[in-house]
Amino acid sequence: MYDVVIIGGGPAGQSAALFTSKGQLKTLLLDNEKGLTQRALIRNHYGADDVPGGELVAVGRKQAEKFGTEFNKANVTNVIKKDEGFTIETEEGDTYEGKQIILATGANSKLAETIGLNTKPSSEPYVKHVVDVDAAGRTNIEGIWAAGTAAGVSVHTIITSGDGAKVAVNLLSDLKGERYVDHDAL
Ligand SMILES: Cc1cc2nc3c(=O)[nH]c(=O)nc-3n(C[C@H](O)[C@H](O)[C@H](O)COP(=O)(O)OP(=O)(O)OC[C@H]3O[C@@H](n4cnc5c(N)ncnc54)[C@H](O)[C@@H]3O)c2cc1C
Numbered sequence: 001m002y003d004v005v006i007i008g009g010g011p012a013g014q015s016a017a018l019f020t021s022k023g024q025l026k027t028l029l030l031d032n033e034k035g036l037t038q039r040a041l042i043r044n045h046y047g048a049d050d051v052p053g054g055e056l057v058a059v060g061r062k063q064a065e066k067f068g069t070e071f072n073k074a075n076v077t078n079v080i081k082k083d084e085g086f087t088i089e090t091e092e093g094d095t096y097e098g099k100q101i102i103l104a105t106g107a108n109s110k111l112a113e114t115i116g117l118n119t120k121p122s123s124e125p126y127v128k129h130v131v132d133v134d135a136a137g138r139t140n141i142e143g144i145w146a147a148g149t150a151a152g153v154s155v156h157t158i159i160t161s162g163d164g165a166k167v168a169v170n171l172l173s174d175l176k177g178e179r180y181v182d183h184d185a186l
Pocket of ligand 1: 007008009010011012013030032034035036039041042043044045075076104105106107108111147149155156158160161
């Protein structure tokens with residue numbers, strides 16, 4: 001069983017994966033590879049100058065993989081709560097087990113609604129409904145978190161990736177029982 005299964009491999013999901021895997025949580029990221037960031041030219045992401053969206057996501061994946069995140073291509077169709085953790089079902093017919101889930105599925109709220117997560121109308125352009133989360137990123141189902149566009153933050157890569165990191169730090173803090181900090185020094 002994975003400690004964390006992250007659904008959605010855009011900036012929010014990958015950034016969350018970087019933190020959870022670097023924080024020693026066994027992390028799996030499932031993505032259906034239909035992300036639209038591939039079509040973007042990012043000129044407003046602090047520290048990354050005029051970077052194609054595909055390049056940002058490719059570097060993000062390498063960073064998370066370096067710390068042990070496993071990536072699988074899969075279209076997730078449901079997440080079912082068990083006595084311990086969750087079973088993740090996919091269109092491909094595979095299932096995965098995870099103790100914690102981070103939903104980072106972008107603008108499409110269909111999966112969230114199938115799972116039974118509370119959603120609400122979005123205030124962001126291009127996004128109809130988002131998951132109703134608390135300030136930490138927790139949803140109405142204990143053990144399921146949401147991050148990035150799926151959780152209603154502003155649709156910019158610096159913000160969605162930051163939100164993925166925020167949710168991962170909150171999840172790590174909950175599991176470790178104290179505020180988690182990930183700092184490296186020269
Ligand atoms: C053409 C274009 C130009 C843009 N330009 C800019 C810009 O200049 N600057 C800027 O800051 N932002 C820009 N953006 C917006 C930016 O791409 C998004 O804000 C950001 O990518 C959202 O990150 P996210 O991780 O929340 O969601 P996404 O990047 O949408 O990632 C969600 C991921 O989840 C996957 N997924 C969804 N459902 C499932 C499922 N059921 N199972 C498995 N995987 C699933 C999707 O395929 C996708 O890979 C642009 C977007 C577009 C489309």
